[in-house]
Amino acid sequence: MNLEEAKSKYKQLIGKQNAFGQAMAMLHFDGATGAPPNSFEGRGNSLSFLSGEVYKAFINKETDELINFLLDNKDDLDDITKRSAEEAREEFDRTSKIPMEEFMEFMKLRNDANHVWETAKLENNFPVFLPYLEKLIATLRRFANYRDPDKKPYNVFLDDFEKGYTMDDYDKFFSVLKERVVPLIHDAVPKSKDIRNDFMKLKYPVDKQKILTERIIDIMKLNRDCFAWAESAHPFTMGINKKDVRFTTHFYEDNIASALYSTIHEGGHATYELNTADELMYTGLDGGGSLGLHESQSRFYENNIGRSREFTSLIHPIIKEIFPEQFSDVSPEDFYNAVNKPEASLIRVEADELTYSLHIMVRYEIERMLFNGDIEASDLPRIWNEKYQEYLGVTPPDDSKGVLQDVHWSQGMFGYFPTYALGSAISAQLTFHMEKEFDYKADVAKGDLSRINAWMTDKIHKHGELLKPKEIINYACGEDFDPNYYCDYLIKKYSR
Ligand SMILES: [Zn+2]
Numbered sequence: 001m002n003l004e005e006a007k008s009k010y011k012q013l014i015g016k017q018n019a020f021g022q023a024m025a026m027l028h029f030d031g032a033t034g035a036p037p038n039s040f041e042g043r044g045n046s047l048s049f050l051s052g053e054v055y056k057a058f059i060n061k062e063t064d065e066l067i068n069f070l071l072d073n074k075d076d077l078d079d080i081t082k083r084s085a086e087e088a089r090e091e092f093d094r095t096s097k098i099p100m101e102e103f104m105e106f107m108k109l110r111n112d113a114n115h116v117w118e119t120a121k122l123e124n125n126f127p128v129f130l131p132y133l134e135k136l137i138a139t140l141r142r143f144a145n146y147r148d149p150d151k152k153p154y155n156v157f158l159d160d161f162e163k164g165y166t167m168d169d170y171d172k173f174f175s176v177l178k179e180r181v182v183p184l185i186h187d188a189v190p191k192s193k194d195i196r197n198d199f200m201k202l203k204y205p206v207d208k209q210k211i212l213t214e215r216i217i218d219i220m221k222l223n224r225d226c227f228a229w230a231e232s233a234h235p236f237t238m239g240i241n242k243k244d245v246r247f248t249t250h251f252y253e254d255n256i257a258s259a260l261y262s263t264i265h266e267g268g269h270a271t272y273e274l275n276t277a278d279e280l281m282y283t284g285l286d287g288g289g290s291l292g293l294h295e296s297q298s299r300f301y302e303n304n305i306g307r308s309r310e311f312t313s314l315i316h317p318i319i320k321e322i323f324p325e326q327f328s329d330v331s332p333e334d335f336y337n338a339v340n341k342p343e344a345s346l347i348r349v350e351a352d353e354l355t356y357s358l359h360i361m362v363r364y365e366i367e368r369m370l371f372n373g374d375i376e377a378s379d380l381p382r383i384w385n386e387k388y389q390e391y392l393g394v395t396p397p398d399d400s401k402g403v404l405q406d407v408h409w410s411q412g413m414f415g416y417f418p419t420y421a422l423g424s425a426i427s428a429q430l431t432f433h434m435e436k437e438f439d440y441k442a443d444v445a446k447g448d449l450s451r452i453n454a455w456m457t458d459k460i461h462k463h464g465e466l467l468k469p470k471e472i473i474n475y476a477c478g479e480d481f482d483p484n485y486y487c488d489y490l491i492k493k494y495s496r
Contacts, residue, residue, distance in 0.1 A: 044111035117410030154371035157415030180487040197338035239273030268301030275461035290469035295423020310444040360421040425486035
């Protein structure tokens with residue numbers, strides 16, 4: 001085999017992976033956005049079968065040799081193929097240690113567990129979900145042991161979701177937050193209790209909220225030729241490639257902030273996917289650089305832009321035009337204060353910018369205890385409620401508003417949550433550096449996000465996965481990640 005042959009074979013392999021990936025993603029998307037409830041069974045079987053096909057196509061001697069051949073000749077490769085092959089090597093080593101049958105079974109378990117969780121959450125029934133949760137945890141422990149018996153299982157998962165991050169890194173990160181942000185929360189929450197936000201919870205008909213969603217998408221300049229949105233129980237974004245990006249939102253008639261801010265949040269994820277470099281398409285490197293980086297973009301648009309005084313002033317007249325009665329006595333100042341009111345609340349996705357990281361800290365500490373063997377799955381509701389009382393001073397009235405609120409664990413995703421807090425912190429650092437270069441707030445006030453989008457594209461989006469996450473932060477900021485920007489930002493905003 002010569003190098004040209006190897007490159008062409010490798011391209012075919014990536015093409016095959018993309019094709020399977022797209023098919024499976026569409027099954028997920030369909031399942032979340034409109035498929036009838038009982039379709040979950042057939043979908044589970046199909047996903048399990050397809051994951052087996054992906055496994056066979058990728059985990060075999062031929063692929064192993066192909067990747068080795070490319071990496072043996074890496075000095076003669078272009079940057080994209082070289083980096084893609086390096087990623088493929090890691091993925092191969094990760095997956096090949098798990099037997100195919102167990103891998104397929106896990107895919108089916110995830111699908112079933114997710115389905116049961118939906119009912120459990122709806123009916124406030126943790127016990128019905130517990131056996132699935134126990135099975136997921138046992139499977140993940142086993143997988144972690146196959147992959148790296150010397151590593152603590154939770155460190156294996158943390159590295160999966162944010163490469164290079166361990167419990168040591170997150171412990172340091174959260175201890176900075178604990179030291180600098182928690183006292184601020186304890187100060188700001190009681191002082192803010194008289195801020196009115198009752199008008200955000202009036203009746204906002206869903207058909208009109210959809211008009212608002214469309215207006216937000218226009219402001220964010222999402223390219224409608226490459227992007228579409230739908231409704232689902234839990235908002236998410238899916239990038240097939242830069243020409244096919246979807247996000248979902250969820251409307252609550254009695255809460256306008258929920259869909260509004262989840263649209264801006266998912267719009268941030270979509271902006272990232274839509275702006276990766278053209279030459280990365282179909283190379284295996286055309287997604288976001290990491291979950292933390294992805295979340296830095298969604299949180300940037302949601303908070304640093306969306307909850308700024310300039311942005312709330314920009315969209316206040318739009319909301320007033322769509323909802324004249326509900327906003328009849330709401331001033332721009334009222335609106336700004338309402339969407340920034342710090343509150344000790346129960347639900348992570350509805351948390352304000354200041355208390356958000358506490359919700360993440362609760363989850364991180366619980367996952368850590370769970371995989372370090374300090375607690376069992378059956379302890380989760382109790383521990384959850386205790387931690388909420390300890391950090392936020394509130395106790396959930398039931399498990400639906402407590403331990404069952406998030407989708408992640410039902411899909412076997414442990415180690416994912418801390419990337420949310422990390423993303424928020426990265427977005428503050430990026431905002432600091434953007435502001436040094438130009439007055440982005442003036443652009444927001446004018447409703448023109450083009451320069452902001454272009455800056456983010458140059459610093460973050462265009463790289464896709466061509467650079468490693470820490471390299472991207474260095475490229476964008478000229479320095480390593482530093483959580484103090486986030487603390488400074490929150491302190492400045494909330495000490496007012
Ligand atoms: Zn997100």
